[in-house]
Amino acid sequence: MVCAFLVNSxxxxxxxxxxxxxxxxxxxxxxxxxxxxGMTLDNINKPDIDxxxxxxxxxxxxxxxxxxxxxxxxxxxxxxxxxxxxWNQEKDHLKKxxxxxxxxxxxxxxxxxxxxxxxxxxxxxxxxxxxEGAMACxxxxxxxxxxxxxxxxxxxxxxxxxxYKELLQIIKKFRDDELEHHDIGLDHDAExxxxxxxxxxxxxxxxxxxxxxxxxx
Amino acid sequence: MRxxxxxxxxxLPPSSSQQRYESHPPxxxxxxxxxxxxxxxxDQGGEESEDYESEEQLQQRILTAALKFVPAHGWxxxxxxxxxxxxxxxxxxxxxxxxxxxxxxxxxxxxxxxxLSNLLEQQQKLVQLGxxxxxxxxxxxxxxxxxxxxxxxxxxxxxxxxxxILLLPHNIPASLNLLTSMVDDMWHYAGDQSTDINxxxxxxxxxxxxxxxxxVMMQDSSSDFEETWHFLENRIADxxxxxxxxxxxxxxxxxxxxxxxxxAVTVKNLAGLNQxx
Numbered sequence: 001m002v003c004a005f006l007v008n009s010x011x012x013x014x015x016x017x018x019x020x021x022x023x024x025x026x027x028x029x030x031x032x033x034x035x036x037x038g039m040t041l042d043n044i045n046k047p048d049i050d051x052x053x054x055x056x057x058x059x060x061x062x063x064x065x066x067x068x069x070x071x072x073x074x075x076x077x078x079x080x081x082x083x084x085x086x087w088n089q090e091k092d093h094l095k096k097x098x099x100x101x102x103x104x105x106x107x108x109x110x111x112x113x114x115x116x117x118x119x120x121x122x123x124x125x126x127x128x129x130x131x132e133g134a135m136a137c138x139x140x141x142x143x144x145x146x147x148x149x150x151x152x153x154x155x156x157x158x159x160x161x162x163x164y165k166e167l168l169q170i171i172k173k174f175r176d177d178e179l180e181h182h183d184i185g186l187d188h189d190a191e192x193x194x195x196x197x198x199x200x201x202x203x204x205x206x207x208x209x210x211x212x213x214x215x216x217x
Numbered sequence: 218m219r220x221x222x223x224x225x226x227x228x229l230p231p232s233s234s235q236q237r238y239e240s241h242p243p244x245x246x247x248x249x250x251x252x253x254x255x256x257x258x259x260d261q262g263g264e265e266s267e268d269y270e271s272e273e274q275l276q277q278r279i280l281t282a283a284l285k286f287v288p289a290h291g292w293x294x295x296x297x298x299x300x301x302x303x304x305x306x307x308x309x310x311x312x313x314x315x316x317x318x319x320x321x322x323x324x325x326x327x328x329x330x331x332x333l334s335n336l337l338e339q340q341q342k343l344v345q346l347g348x349x350x351x352x353x354x355x356x357x358x359x360x361x362x363x364x365x366x367x368x369x370x371x372x373x374x375x376x377x378x379x380x381x382i383l384l385l386p387h388n389i390p391a392s393l394n395l396l397t398s399m400v401d402d403m404w405h406y407a408g409d410q411s412t413d414i415n416x417x418x419x420x421x422x423x424x425x426x427x428x429x430x431x432x433v434m435m436q437d438s439s440s441d442f443e444e445t446w447h448f449l450e451n452r453i454a455d456x457x458x459x460x461x462x463x464x465x466x467x468x469x470x471x472x473x474x475x476x477x478x479x480x481a482v483t484v485k486n487l488a489g490l491n492q493x494x
Contacts, residue, residue: 102410112413
């Protein structure tokens with residue numbers, strides 16, 4: 001009797017969650033293969049991939065705006081070309097994520113206009129502290145982003161390294177680029193910025209919050 | 218064991234539904250149905266998962282069968298009962314569902330959306346094979362909304378009832394979900410590749426167009442709903458104009474900003490402030 005009741009509650013629970021999931025599933029009839037290793041719209045873990053692509057897209061978009069802000073202030077100084085070069089790489093990253101977003105039908109975060117303004121303000125604001133400030137901002141942000149990419153790579157590898165091979169390669173390459181930016185920042189006297197550790201901590205907390213929000217909203 | 222658990226399930230329906238304790242003969246034995254490619258919500262095989270999977274499939278079959286009776290009985294438990302009867306099951310099977318007919322309506326909407334997806338997918342294939350012309354965005358959206366709304370025509374008498382049920386608080390998450398995924402599908406096949414805030418504005422606008430056209434359709438008495446399609450055409454044209462205007466405003470704004478920057482640089486030059494640090 002108890003056994004039957006337990007079986008029922010389990011089935012009822014499954015039934016209820018099943019109902020919700022039933023209405024959520026719009027079965028995709030498409031079977032286009034987007035990558036040679038077989039990462040298709042049907043066989044991926046859609047909620048997880050959604051989050052990954054959404055947050056990465058937001059991140060690259062924000063990074064673009066940060067560099068734009070830095071260039072607006074320091075564009076015509078000696079450090080201008082260095083920032084410009086890093087900015088160009090971020091533009092490539094953003095382009096790649098735009099493509100992935102369309103391919104996997106991922107919704108962009110609704111906070112994009114906010115990241116637009118906040119990124120530019122952060123870049124311009126730190127640049128107004130001088131070139132060291134700008135470099136400190138770069139170091140902080142790139143460190144956050146690299147750690148974040150590492151986490152994502154871990155998640156994907158735990159799930160299915162073969163299926164997500166191409167995505168893993170993309171994220172790995174971008175992480176390496178970001179680490180390079182981090183090192184360039186250090187080379188250009190980031191640590192000499194005013195209140196360096198405070199600035200760095202504050203920016204990294206902001207990055208964590210941005211990542212948390214962009215994954216969900 | 219299975220029959221006992223089936224009977225136990227009959228006692229689980231919400232308190233609002235009538236308690237029908239007729240023992241239901243398992244007319245169509247569910248586990249003899251061919252296994253369709255359907256998600257199993259329990260991993261381990263065995264009686265439970267088979268039961269669960271076939272119960273869900275059974276519910277789908279009952280709801281699909283019930284649709285035939287909707288024009289006569291409305292979106293009610295009566296229609297579901299008739300549907301169950303037509304499959305050779307007991308009318309007690311209607312006890313599996315809420316009495317307000319929510320599941321029936323949601324099932325219908327979900328089915329229509331899948332049909333629309335298939336239709337748009339087929340059209341896309343034809344275009345890719347070069348057997349059909351690629352439509353312009355406004356024409357595409359018009360045709361997609363029209364095709365989707367035409368699926369309501371057999372049920373149009375009772376559709377206002379359905380809409381009001383879908384607006385009940387406990388149905389809103391599901392119905393909103395269905396609406397957003399339908400609109401997302403339409404834009405996807407229309408070729409939308411936006412990755413910024415436009416993604417949201419486009420879908421919101423199309424959802425608005427769909428809903429208002431649906432309302433117009435429910436009150437339309439012209440032949441073959443001509444007025445509805447005319448209304449739809451105008452709304453889509455409005456949306457396109459809005460899009461163009463927005464673009465124009467943006468480019469005007471950009472031009473203005475450029476002009477101001479130029480003026481500022483000129484003033485700085487004249488005042489001698491523009492020197493390399």
